[in-house]
Amino acid sequence: MKKEKRLFGTSGIRGRFGEKVTLELAVDVGRALATHLGGGKVVVGYDTRTSSQLLESALIAGIIECGCDVIRLGMVPTPLVGYATSRLGADAGVMITASHNPAPYNGIKLWNPDGMAYSPSQERIIESIIHSREFNRRGWDGLGSVREADFRDDYADAVAGMVSIERPLKVVIDCGCGAASHLSPLIFRMAGCSVVTLNSQPDGFFPGRDPEPVPENLSELMETVRSTGADLGIAHDGDADRMVAVDDRGRFASFDKLLALMAREIGGKIITTVDASLCVDECLGDCGEVIRTRVGDVHVANSIAEEGADFGGEPSGTWLHPDFCMCPDGILSALRVAELISRKGPLSVLLDEVPSYPNIRDKVPCPDDRKGAVMEMVASELSREFADAAEINTIDGVRISMEDGSWVLVRPSGTEPYIRITLEGKTDEEARQIHEKTRAYLENMIG
Numbered sequence: 001m002k003k004e005k006r007l008f009g010t011s012g013i014r015g016r017f018g019e020k021v022t023l024e025l026a027v028d029v030g031r032a033l034a035t036h037l038g039g040g041k042v043v044v045g046y047d048t049r050t051s052s053q054l055l056e057s058a059l060i061a062g063i064i065e066c067g068c069d070v071i072r073l074g075m076v077p078t079p080l081v082g083y084a085t086s087r088l089g090a091d092a093g094v095m096i097t098a099s100h101n102p103a104p105y106n107g108i109k110l111w112n113p114d115g116m117a118y119s120p121s122q123e124r125i126i127e128s129i130i131h132s133r134e135f136n137r138r139g140w141d142g143l144g145s146v147r148e149a150d151f152r153d154d155y156a157d158a159v160a161g162m163v164s165i166e167r168p169l170k171v172v173i174d175c176g177c178g179a180a181s182h183l184s185p186l187i188f189r190m191a192g193c194s195v196v197t198l199n200s201q202p203d204g205f206f207p208g209r210d211p212e213p214v215p216e217n218l219s220e221l222m223e224t225v226r227s228t229g230a231d232l233g234i235a236h237d238g239d240a241d242r243m244v245a246v247d248d249r250g251r252f253a254s255f256d257k258l259l260a261l262m263a264r265e266i267g268g269k270i271i272t273t274v275d276a277s278l279c280v281d282e283c284l285g286d287c288g289e290v291i292r293t294r295v296g297d298v299h300v301a302n303s304i305a306e307e308g309a310d311f312g313g314e315p316s317g318t319w320l321h322p323d324f325c326m327c328p329d330g331i332l333s334a335l336r337v338a339e340l341i342s343r344k345g346p347l348s349v350l351l352d353e354v355p356s357y358p359n360i361r362d363k364v365p366c367p368d369d370r371k372g373a374v375m376e377m378v379a380s381e382l383s384r385e386f387a388d389a390a391e392i393n394t395i396d397g398v399r400i401s402m403e404d405g406s407w408v409l410v411r412p413s414g415t416e417p418y419i420r421i422t423l424e425g426k427t428d429e430e431a432r433q434i435h436e437k438t439r440a441y442l443e444n445m446i447g
Contacts, residue, residue, distance in 0.1 A: 004131045008123040010296045010414050012109030014098050017051040021106045023058040026096075029108050030062025032129035033092060034144070035136040037068055040091030043111075043149075045073040045081040047097040047179040047239045050204035051106045055096045059108065064144035066136050071149045075202060077179040077240035082115035082327020083158065084151040089113075097179070100212035100237040103205055116305070116326035117298040156183060159332050160190040162324055163339040170230040171338060172196045172246075174221040176211050177203040180240035184331050191335055196228055211238035213317070215252040218244070226250035232347060234334040241297070242317040243330035245337050247347040255315040256280060257354040258337070262319065263288070263311060265340050271303045271312030271320075274399045275409055275422050279355050282405075294396035295411070297328045357406075358431040363418035364442045371412040374419060377445055378410050385437050408434050410442070419446070 007013050013029070015021045033042065042063050046052035052075070060070050068091070073084060078095045085093030093111030101107075110118040110126070118126075129135070138144075171193045175181040181200045188195050198221060199208030209217045213235035225233040225246050233246030245253040256277035263270045263280055267287040272280055273295045281290045288310070293303040297320065300312040304322050313319035319333040320326060341347045366374055378398045383389045386400055386408075393399040397411030397420075408423035421438050425431030 004127065007127050007130065008120070011099065011298075012107050012117070014101060014105060014107035016104050017049075017055075017106045021051075021055070021108070023054060026055045026058035026108065027062040028130045029126065030059040031066045031135040031137070032062075032126045033094070033110065034063045034066035034068035035129050035134070036125055037091050038136070039067055041069045041071055041088070043071045043073060043081060043085045043088060043090045043093040045076040045078070045084075045093075045095050047078075047095075048075060048177060048181070048202040048204045049098065049103065049106050049238070052096045052204070055106060055108070059094060059096065060146060064146060065138065067138045067142055067144050069144045070146045072146060073149060073151055075179060076152065077183060077331065078109070079241060079325065079327050079329035079331060080151060080155045080183070082111050082329075083155050083325045084149070085111050085113060086115040086325055087154070088149070088151070095239065097239040099239050099241065102210060111327065114326050116301045119298060119302060152183060156187050156190060158324070159329075159335065160187050162321075162332060163191055163335045165192045165339055166342040168192070168194065169232060169338055169342055170194045170196070170228065172198065172221060172224045172228065172230045172233045173200065174198040174209070174213075174218065174233070174235040175200045175240075176213065176236055176238065177201060177206050177208050178211060178236055178238040178240060180236045180331060184234070184236060184240065184334070187331055188335065188338070191338070193338060196224065196230065198224060206238070213237055213242065213244045218246065218252065222246050222250040222252065232338055232341060234337075236330050236334075240330040241328040243334040244317045245334070245347065247351055249348045251348065253347065253351055254354075254356075255317060257351050257356075258317070259313050259315055259319070260284070260354050261340065261350055262313070262333075262336060263290070265336075266311040268310035269307055271300050271307065271309045273300065273314050274393060274396045276315050277359065278357060278405050278407065278424055283354050292393065292395070292399075299396075301326050357424045357426060358428045359424045360421070360431055360435045362421040362435065362439060363413065363416075364421065364439060364446065366412070366417060366419045366442075366446050368417050370446065371419065374442070374445055375410075375412055378442075382410065382438070382441060385441055386434075406430055406434060408438050410438065
């Protein structure tokens with residue numbers, strides 16, 4: 001029996017436009033979604049990529065062909081799609097985006113009525129409908145309709161109302177020519193900040209910088225924060241479901257430290273992923289509890305719902321705020337960092353107070369067809385290599401925690417022929433020893 005091709009990855013469907021992500025696929029996703037829903041309303045938005053409007057038109061054609069109505073939001077950030085889906089009483093939401101990937105890429109991500117991303121099991125249902133070709137096509141008198149909706153003011157008012165900036169702040173915002181180019185600076189000004197903008201003209205060629213907000217792409221932002229004496233720098237990815245920060249000294253803020261600061265500020269039950277630093281636990285201290293889950297914002301969201309958590313986030317800057325919406329929101333996340341420093345003082349000082357530990361990220365080549373067998377052996381044997389192993393977590397790969405808090409995570413890559421190693425030690429020497437032991441074990445097993 002031929003194995004069905006997987007369409008969805010860790011964050012929706014994503015790939016190069018015209019290769020994996022085609023107009024034909026977009027039509028089929030629209031048909032499958034509407035067939036699955038059996039009627040109702042679907043909210044649709046897209047980011048600034050040059051192929052987004054083409055894909056939107058194809059997706060909408062499939063949705064209305066199978067009897068669902070469409071509410072078109074136009075070019076908007078992903079968090080607005082999630083928020084609008086929950087507030088407009090829609091049955092689903094769709095965002096056309098490839099998030100932080102380069103300009104040639106695009107993708108499709110689906111959202112539930114509460115603004116939470118489709119789970120892997122829901123995505124499998126959509127895939128099975130596409131593969132079976134059992135679409136519920138309608139005749140001329142049963143087609144869905146399309147209407148436009150401008151939900152930007154509603155979203156902006158709601159997000160700005162979630163924070164209270166207690167002292168004037170100067171903020172530099174680098175939108176990367178993405179979907180937040182108009183809204184993020186506007187909302188910061190509504191919240192009372194003085195704003196300097198970079199790359200805030202929507203442009204699907206991303207001429208200012210690559211969409212991924214990593215240090216090597218943000219030299220202009222870091223320099224502008226220093227030269228203007230700003231309190232904070234913020235950068236978004238292409239669809240603004242993420243944000244990263246630059247402190248008042250122009251330094252890129254550690255992903256883990258920033259997550260740790262926000263976890264401590266919010267307190268309570270905090271969800272993060274298996275690859276997050278020990279500093280999150282130590283910074284939170286007695287203010288709450290850290291629960292780890294699989295890598296991916298949908299897994300963080302599901303755990304927030306299951307645990308009734310107060311906050312959740314990945315070290316990548318993808319944070320979820322259940323008091324607002326279950327969709328990752330880079331604009332609200334950035335505002336809450338601004339609110340924090342308006343109350344507690346300079347971000348540079350706050351970051352320096354969070355403990356730092358040496359960490360190493362590595363990958364070992366492994367054929368895709370051997371990953372399963374290798375990970376089975378890792379789960380049963382690797383812990384024996386560490387005499388001080390105190391806890392083994394197998395929710396996503398294998399994470400081994402040592403008695404002193406050091407840890408190593410071994411996970412198969414979902415997109416490349418590698419087994420990934422992520423680890424953190426209390427000292428440089430300990431990190432080196434953990435790395436050498438883990439890599440030697442994997443290389444010996446893979447051969």
